Amino acid sequence: MRHTILYYNPISTSPGKQRLPMSLLAIHAVAAADYDAVFIDGNLTADPAAEIIAHAQRTRAKLLAVSVMPGPQLRQAVKVCHAVKAALPGLTILWGGYFPSNHAEVVVRSQIVDYAIIGQGEAAFRKFIDTFFRGGSLHDVPSLAYLDGETVVKTPRAPFVPINTLPWYPYDALDVTRYIGHSYLGRRVLSHHSSWGCPFSCSFCAIVPLAQKRWLAESAERVVQIMHYLKTRYQIDGMEFHDMDFFVNEQRSRAIAEGMTGLDIRWWGLGRVDTLMTYDETTFATLARSGLKMLFMGAESGSDETLKLMNKGGKSGTAQTLAIIERLKHHGIVPELSFVLGNPPDPIADIEQTITFIRKVKQVNPATELVLYLYTPVPQEGSVMLDEAVRLGFRFPQTLEEWASDEWADKALRRNPGTPWSADPIRRRIRNFETVINAYYPTTTDIRLHGAMRRLLGALAGWRYRLEFYAAPLELKLLQRMVHYRRPETMGF
Ligand code: B12
Ligand code: SF4
Structure with a gap:
């Protein structure tokens, strides 16, 4: 039965x-x-x-x-x-x-x-x-x-299973057409996860306790077969690869790109700055030719000290971040950088340093997309960041009901993480800065933002940006409300 x-x-x-x-x-x-x-x-x-x-x-x-x-x-x-x-x-x-x-x-x-x-x-x-x-x-x-x-x-954890040996997603078990989305990538966008896990152990990242530094990847051949299948069956023209770390292996990335070339699929994926810096120029050219439009990277902080505390590992550093966005500019691949602001032990200084760094980022490559989060602790053994947060008064909820409260649901969105130091004025400063910089440098994902509106936003934001005066940008917020868009990494509540 x-x-x-x-x-x-x-x-x-x-x-x-x-x-x-x-x-x-x-x-x-x-x-x-x-x-x-x-x-x-x-x-x-x-x-x-x-x-x-x-x-x-x-x-x-x-x-x-x-x-x-x-x-x-x-x-x-x-x-x-x-x-x-x-x-x-x-x-x-x-x-x-x-x-x-x-x-x-x-x-x-x-x-x-x-x-x-x-x-x-x-x-x-x-x-x-x-x-x-x-x-x-x-x-x-x-x-x-x-x-x-x-x-x-x-019970003891199951041994990790290489995902290449597992069956494909059973697409027929649901109505896939209801998940085809519309974004700057295309009019028929789907998502895929071509690898699972990540070999690094950043101290703020929820992936570490889950995947325990394993990176399990589908082979390039399998990924390409899946892309061909999705193209033929659902006529996709956009693909979001939601892998935690798509670009770990240059050879695999290159082979996937070669296999996707000509399929007319514009795509997006996540990678690490230092790994990508080791890539050859010809690989970037191949990736761009295959349709890679935007590359998401965790820049995390404008402070090298904080990057060390985050156990970012490898050769990650602010200089590397500036270097990679410069390289991507020459290939027409838009960098999307996420930052985690308000890190212990000195959250306020950390925010100011990162704001200054982000201004530099925009000078080097104005097309760079920004994603700003507030540091939200995750349970991770030996995490210096979590220890610091606890020392400063942070605690996790003790019941499922408390986790499910409006307050904690909000915290998980990493906009108001509930850490003792992320008081209203601090959060407001970050959001106001984000509003001004996004208006001053409108970017490609703003698909509903046309010429005149772009110019108007830029002009209105100009004096604020130049004077570094970010407080209460109500005029910009009002205009931006008219241009909601779908970003791959956030859910846009
Ligand atoms: C796709 C995605 C989304 C989609 C929604 C997906 C959906 N289910 O509808 C969107 C973009 C909307 C989204 C939104 C958010 N997301 Co999200 N999302 C992801 C992403 C990129 C991929 C998840 C995925 O599909 N993985 C593929 C599958 C195959 O892997 P998996 O989920 O790990 O599943 C495996 C196991 O976990 C387990 N498993 C999973 N579910 C189940 C269920 C059962 C019954 C069993 C037995 C096993 C099992 O088995 C699976 C196979 O091995 C992850 C990061 C990542 N790359 O994993 C973040 C991630 C899960 N999201 C995260 C967050 C925080 C959010 C948000 C809350 C905040 C935000 N601003 O992004 C929002 C809001 C969500 C909400 N409203 O509650 C965090 C979670 C952090 C944490 N502390 O746990 C992650 C890890 C991103 C990150 N790097 O921090 N997300
Ligand atoms: S490199 Fe990215 S996915 Fe990997 S542990 Fe660090 S933050 Fe998490």
Whole structure:
């Protein structure tokens, strides 16, 4: 008998910006041959709890598998799972993904979630469902957390599985056309994850405890085959590679680019500054020819001291950041730099130093896109940054309800992280600076920003930028509100 598994992707963005739920597709890939699936997406339905309950009753499903990131996704997951559990106490609820991987104890201590899978999901999930549906001891399921009486049990982590050996995402299990988006990349944009993990261990990064410095990549041949498939089947003209670190291996990047050349797909991916600095000029030329339009890099800080504290590793430094954006300029690839501001031990000085550095960045390459976050602690053993944050008074919530509160959902968006030092005036200074610099240097992702509006914004922002006077730029905010756009790395709430 084939059992049905319900998969639920809680809301993760605003309407029209929904991405393929790759986390759930990845785990269903190893189940699809033997189990049926129903996908419920909080981005596509107004009442996910009612849908889950209706599907569970219709299919007699016994298991609900949920993928959860911190933030608004967590908030909806808690609310919906609560309602589902109340209506159907017999339906087992399993969570996986970033939030349960980093906060498993809080999750399984709640009265809502029965099990959590920690870290890479495929092997553990397959073992879990076979045990759950066909019998055996859950003690033998790796990477599993659950409550036994008052004790949280955590089984040993499953060995990492090379993703190249895993089946492709089972695209037919859901309606892919509902995830085709429109952005500066194209009118038919989809996303893919061509590798999982990252070999580095930056002390602010949620990926480190999840992937434990592993980088598991699909081969270039497989990625190219998938791109051909998506082109033929869905006529895509844009691709967001959401890999944590797409560009780790130059040979692979080059081979993917060669295979994508001529497919007419404009694409975006994430990489590290120091890795990319080792790339040959001819590789950049090949990448540009293949359609690479924008390259996201974590510049993180305008201070070399802070970069050391962040354990950024490798040869990362502010000089390298300026050098890479200069190189990309010659290939017509737009750099997109993210910064984490307000880092301990001296968050205020850190912010000012990074603002000064960002002005330099724009001088070197005005096309550079900026993504500004506030430092938000993640649980990571031995993280100097977390230790400092705790010393300054930071603490994580102790219950799932507290995590799901408006206050903490907001913190996860890294706009107001709730660290003791990120008071209103500091956050305001960063947002005002962002408003002024974005108006002064409008960039390519502003697809709705046409000639006259660009000029108007630039002119209005000019005096502020020159005098470094960023306070209360209400006139600019008003104009910018008219030009919302879809960026690959944020969800645009
Ligand atoms: C795509 C993406 C999104 C999409 C939404 C995706 C969706 N589900 O609808 C968008 C762009 C909208 C988005 C938004 C946000 N995101 Co996001 N997002 C990602 C991204 C780039 C890829 C996730 C992905 O699909 N991976 C591919 C799959 C295959 O890998 P995976 O998720 O790790 O899944 C594996 C395991 O985790 C596990 N697993 C996952 N789910 C489940 C479920 C079950 C049941 C099981 C058994 C296993 C399991 O098995 C999978 C296979 O091994 C990650 C970074 C990254 N590269 O991972 C960030 C990331 C998860 N996002 C993050 C954040 C913070 C956000 C935001 C909250 C904030 C922001 N400003 O970006 C917003 C808001 C979301 C919200 N409203 O709550 C952080 C989480 C940080 C943390 N502390 O945990 C990450 C890690 C980015 C980062 N570098 O910091 N995001
Ligand atoms: S290089 Fe990027 S993905 Fe890797 S640990 Fe550092 S911040 Fe995280």
